[in-house]
Amino acid sequence: MEVIITEWALQSYLDLKAKGIFTEHDYREILRPDTELLKTDDPFDANHPRFSNAKYWGPATNKGQIIKYGYKMKWHNFGPGRNQLRLCIVIVTTELEGKTEQRAFLCTGYVKDTNREKREMARLKIKIQKILDGTYSYRGRI
Amino acid sequence: MSFKTTASQRVHLYQIASAMKASGLSDQFIADAVQLGEYYEGIYDLFELWQDSETGERAEIVSDIQEEIYEAQEQPAKPQHKPMVHFEDLDRIAQDVIGFKKHLRNLADQWGGISKLAEATGIAQPSLSRFFGSASMPRRTTLYRIAIAMDLSETEVVGSWAA
Numbered sequence: 001m002e003v004i005i006t007e008w009a010l011q012s013y014l015d016l017k018a019k020g021i022f023t024e025h026d027y028r029e030i031l032r033p034d035t036e037l038l039k040t041d042d043p044f045d046a047n048h049p050r051f052s053n054a055k056y057w058g059p060a061t062n063k064g065q066i067i068k069y070g071y072k073m074k075w076h077n078f079g080p081g082r083n084q085l086r087l088c089i090v091i092v093t094t095e096l097e098g099k100t101e102q103r104a105f106l107c108t109g110y111v112k113d114t115n116r117e118k119r120e121m122a123r124l125k126i127k128i129q130k131i132l133d134g135t136y137s138y139r140g141r142i
Numbered sequence: 143m144s145f146k147t148t149a150s151q152r153v154h155l156y157q158i159a160s161a162m163k164a165s166g167l168s169d170q171f172i173a174d175a176v177q178l179g180e181y182y183e184g185i186y187d188l189f190e191l192w193q194d195s196e197t198g199e200r201a202e203i204v205s206d207i208q209e210e211i212y213e214a215q216e217q218p219a220k221p222q223h224k225p226m227v228h229f230e231d232l233d234r235i236a237q238d239v240i241g242f243k244k245h246l247r248n249l250a251d252q253w254g255g256i257s258k259l260a261e262a263t264g265i266a267q268p269s270l271s272r273f274f275g276s277a278s279m280p281r282r283t284t285l286y287r288i289a290i291a292m293d294l295s296e297t298e299v300v301g302s303w304a305a
Binding site: 010014018019024069122132 | 235
């Protein structure tokens, strides 16, 4: 599956990097390889060692309801600050550059806390609608 | 399946907007937020969260909504492909952005401070605080508002990495 780096992902990575949430080693050895799994593996495979483990991957939810097309990649006690890092991902079939296919859109990365989680889930719904509408910016593919 | 606001959600949105007005948020902010909330269900969700939150968290929600307002003002009509930023460049860009914002913050403090800037730009104070404290590339919309308020020139506020 094609994996799109959205503007939201870039901007959040910039801020997380500047705040020391992850190091270059974390990025090269953990973050990037994990997200690259979306390119090669099936995130809906019930037997996949990573995607079938709710500790590392799961649907995004808001007020107990699954947000359609919305997913979260999760890292626990991550980086120098041992934070709960999350990356919102939208998987949906859309047209881009003249081709209609299912793609994974990397969206906002953030450090989870209860309030932030609620706000990010609300904002993920806005991002999904923008991806459906085609009113978003992207920086390329991984 | 879409994430657009329903009619009943819109009615509730207007009620919360009245509470926002009573809390002292500016008419411009509320009007812009309501306009977005009439379309995006996620904005409606942020309104609901604001209603159910205490003061500190409300400030964060106002900042979130303000960011969505500015993003909508610069929103492309179709997917916009911007140049790739490589990981090796993230640190340098982040440091450039932080340095620039620090400089701008100093200018703002000399000019009269964040409260005065919030009033002059119409940008809620929590949003300005988040803006100055983040390494995310600044939006031109935000930079222009600050420049106009403080009578700065284009070259003083727009760097090559403006989002």
